[in-house]
Every structure is written in structure tokens, then in C-alpha cells.
Amino acid sequence: MTDKHLSTQFDAELSGISTRVLEMGGMVESQLAQAIYALTHFSNETAAQVLAREDQVNRMEIEIDSDLSTIIARRQPTARDLRLLIAISKTIANLERVGDEAARIARTVQRLINTGVSSRLRLPVADLSFESDLATAQLRKALDAFARLDTERALEILRQDDQIDQEFEGLVRKLITFMMEDPRTISSSIDLIFVAKAIERVGDHAKNLAEVIIYVVKGTDVRHNPVSTVETMVR
Numbered sequence: 273m274t275d276k277h278l279s280t281q282f283d284a285e286l287s288g289i290s291t292r293v294l295e296m297g298g299m300v301e302s303q304l305a306q307a308i309y310a311l312t313h314f315s316n317e318t319a320a321q322v323l324a325r326e327d328q329v330n331r332m333e334i335e336i337d338s339d340l341s342t343i344i345a346r347r348q349p350t351a352r353d354l355r356l357l358i359a360i361s362k363t364i365a366n367l368e369r370v371g372d373e374a375a376r377i378a379r380t381v382q383r384l385i386n387t388g389v390s391s392r393l394r395l396p397v398a399d400l401s402f403e404s405d406l407a408t409a410q411l412r413k414a415l416d417a418f419a420r421l422d423t424e425r426a427l428e429i430l431r432q433d434d435q436i437d438q439e440f441e442g443l444v445r446k447l448i449t450f451m452m453e454d455p456r457t458i459s460s461s462i463d464l465i466f467v468a469k470a471i472e473r474v475g476d477h478a479k480n481l482a483e484v485i486i487y488v489v490k491g492t493d494v495r496h497n498p499v500s501t502v503e504t505m506v507r
Contacts, residue, residue, distance in 0.1 A: 356488050359487060362480070384463055400471065403436065429481075
């Protein structure tokens with residue numbers, strides 16, 4: 273009876289901490305959406321809201337990490353349970369970094385507003401919005417895959433990662449052309465390149481989450497492998 277009781281408690285702790293990870297994921301996803309809105313609408317108010325939420329995300333990461341350490345020390349989990357706890361630690365680290373990227377975008381928006389934004393910049397900003405849609409969709413799929421421990425969904429994320437990379441490269445080329453045609457936009461265009469890189473990094477973090485999910489379910493570390501190899505490893 274005691275073993276069963278302890279097992280039930282452990283399952284409840286795992287369920288609770290997984291729920292909090294998804295809560296953190298939803299918070300970060302909302303933060304990213306706000307950052308992109310601030311960029312596309314040049315909204316100083318929305319940018320400030322993104323930055324205000326950064327501390328909340330950071331606190332949540334620390335709290336979850338502390339609870340993970342307590343669970344590992346008290347329960348001494350083995351095999352898949354231990355993999356899940358390690359994966360949760362990696363997941364919240366990646367989510368916190370997505371929040372960092374959102375904050376970086378918000379700070380750039382504030383800088384663009386403070387220095388005076390040229391109407392010519394609205395075209396590349398619209399292109400950035402498309403890249404952000406791809407990255408946000410990847411992040412949302414990663415959170416859904418985490419909730420279900422769905423390796424097929426995780427594989428789908430890995431297959432689509434190149435799309436964001438290609439969009440980033442296209443944006444950089446377009447912004448370089450933009451600067452060559454009008455040197456007055458050089459400073460602002462460089463800022464937008466850093467924004468594009470921040471969005472591309474969000475896609476990288478979604479990919480990292482997908483690899484973590486595969487590790488939990490299959491017990492296989494698939495990092496630094498091409499998608500075709502990962503598919504073979506998973507199946």
C-alpha cells in the first residue's frame with residue numbers, strides 16, 4: 273500500500289509540474305505574439321507589456337527548476353520518469369530563452385520608435401510578420417507535442433525547421449538591398465536583421481523542444497542528426 277501511495281503521489285507531482293510547464297509555454301507564446309504586434313504596429317505600450325512579463329517568466333523557470341530538484345532528491349526516479357524530469361528542465365530553459373527573444377524584439381521596437389521610424393520600413397516589417405507566424409506555429413506545435421508526448425508531432429517540427437531558416441536568409445538579403453538603395457535606413461535595417469534573427473532563434477528553440485520529446489519517449493538523443501536519420505532512429 274505504501275509503495276502504491278508513493279507512486280500515486282509521484283504521478284500527481286509529475287502531472288502538476290507538467291501543467292505548469294504548459295502554463296509557462298502559453299505565457300511565453302503570448303509574450304512572443306505581443307512582441308510581434310508591437311513591431312508590426314510600432315506600439316510602445318505593447319512593447320512595455322512584453323518587457324514587464326519577462327520577470328514573471330524568469331521567476332516561473334526558477335520555481336519549476338527548484339521543484340524538479342526537490343522531486344529528484346526525494347523520489348529518486350528511474351528510467352523514463354527521470355528522462356521526463358530532465359526533459360522538463362531543458363524545456364523550461366528553452367521557453368525562458370523564447371521569452372528572452374520576445375524581450376529583445378520589444379527593446380528593438382522601443383529603440384526604433386525613439387529614433388523615429390521611416391515609413392519605408394513598413395514593408396520589411398510585414399515580411400518579418402510572416403517569419404514570426406512560422407516560428408509561432410512551430411512553438412505551438414512543440415507545446416502540443418509536449419502535452420501529448422507525441423513523437424510524430426515532434427518529427428513534423430523537425431521537418432519544417434528549414435522553412436524558418438530560409439525565410440530568415442531571404443529577409444537578410446532583402447534588408448541588405450534595402451540599405452543599398454537608401455543608406456538612411458541602414459541603422460534601422462540592422463535592427464530588423466537582429467529581430468529576424470531573434471525570430472529564427474524561436475524556431476530553433478521549438479526544434480530543441482521536439483528533440484527533447486523524442487528523448488523522453490524513445491530514450492534516444494537525436495540532437496545534431498539530419499531529419500532522415502532521426503526518423504530512422506525513432507522508428
